[in-house]
Amino acid sequence: MFEMLKFKKAQLGIIEAKFLFIGLIIGLIAGVLLVVLSAKGVIPLGFLKTMACGAAKK
Numbered sequence: 001m002f003e004m005l006k007f008k009k010a011q012l013g014i015i016e017a018k019f020l021f022i023g024l025i026i027g028l029i030a031g032v033l034l035v036v037l038s039a040k041g042v043i044p045l046g047f048l049k050t051m052a053c054g055a056a057k058k
Contacts, residue, residue, distance in 0.1 A: 038047075
């Protein structure tokens with residue numbers, strides 16, 4: 001019974017790690033997209049700065 005609980009916890013850890021990894025990848029892609037768009041002038045740099053400040057404050 002105890003071994004089963006341990007196994008479940010290990011599985012949860014793996015799932016959490018996967019989600020963290022996916023989150024990191026999505027974050028990286030979003031960051032690159034924002035930089036590219038701001039470089040092309042699609043998104044104003046001021047908007048990016050306010051977003052960065054907002055994220056830093058959290």
